[in-house]
Amino acid sequence: MPLGRAYSVAVAGVDGQLVEIEADIGQGLPSVHLVGRPDTTLQESRDRVRAAVTNTGEKWPDGRVILALSPATLPKVGSVYDLALAAAVLDAAGSIPAQRLADAVLLGELALDGRVRRVRGILPAVLAARTAGRSTVVVPTAALAEAGLVDGIRVLGASTLGELVDWLRGATDLALPDPVQPAPIPSIGDLSEVVGQDEARWALEVAxxxxxxxxxxxxPGIGKTMLAQRLPSLLPPLRERESLEVTAIHSVAGILSDDHPLIFAPPFVAPHHSSSVTSMIGGGSGTARPGAVSCAHRGVLFLDECAEIGSKVLEALRTPLEEGEVRIARRDGVARYPARFQLVLAANPCPCAPARDIDCICAPLARRRYLGKLSGPLLDRIDLAVQMHAQSAGAFSGDKVENSEVVRARVTAARNAAAKRWEGLGLSTNAEVPGHVLRQQFRLPREALAPVETALSHGRMSARGADRAIRVAWTVSDLRGGGIPNAQDVLQALSFRQRGVA
Structure with missing residues (x-):
């Protein structure tokens, strides 16, 4: 009984698992059966694959074809298996040799005429193929630049099924990826364009x-959005590991650039205030897709007019803020997406939002309700709070302020100091350090901790808030080049929280 075999990858979240595809050609009426928990899209691949094989000039077997995808208990979603399904059938029919096919992983969707189309999640799929010990992966030519980001595995590109068949027969070579060109840095403005607001600029630097x-x-109009949009200009480029993490998430989301797939600049994501929980956190039917919090991984998530965002959406941010990842359970399994982002919230003080507080016409209850959507548990996770005030006319003709390049140099030096300090824990920023590490291994002197202990004893701060204040104190110390935070650094950190967060 003829039996063919090929390999592909199932991607769930940013994790991939090797899938073995077996093709059995038996006696009976011509038909195609798929087993192994295929979804609707994969079920439809029976017609796509058969048409692609015949239109390529190959003969489809006359008999009953059974295609089994293993492991059988793993849900199979999408059209990424088309290329491997076609190769398995041709292998079972004896149309192609099995030498090259045995160690190759095939990824791609087939058009009816045999063209190989790009699919989402190529980068995590190639990473999974490398982890599984495979030596070669064949991807759509359009995804060569993305797949070529992975070292340690041979990446080839096929634009048609015919090209793949010729390569398996040893008649031709497939395309190789070109050297990766870094994407141009997007224009995001400079910090020198913000007029005045020295306190808010300092808070942005600390953040x-x-x-x-x-x-x-x-x-409104005081510069909240301008400041938030210029935060990425203060951040250093992503490290290689972080860059691959971010690129893998954007690959699954289907928003990578074909020409410059590698993301090395911290992403900036600013969803509309009418966004739903699904678009913010991730989800959808079948397999969960990454949301805004994951697309902002290692970058900035900016929520403008946050008081207009639904309470359920805001409360859904609490777990990602605390754990740095999102786990979404759906019918086809649990998807895990990293979500280690910087959250920047901007809000007006009340619904009418006059330029001067004295001109406010809102009732006291309306003012309380407006910012009341920001619950205590959510605000407790905010490290820095700044109340911005209107600038005097003299601010427009004052001295020239520092630009982003100057501030970024200080930020980079502070981040390097933090990364060296937390290197043994595998962490890179002060915000990621667990509270128990701050309290036990890197405990501050008693005189420096005195303000925090006073705030805790008077009930003005939670234990979580105290840990966050200490993290900010470490950052203030790093910016001034100090070895360990002193009492002044701790007081500076507490002052940011006592403006309305703690």
Missing amino acids: AAGGHHLLLTGP
């Missing part, structure tokens, strides 16, 4: 240096 979350409140 950039330590990876802390930031809340900006103040009347």
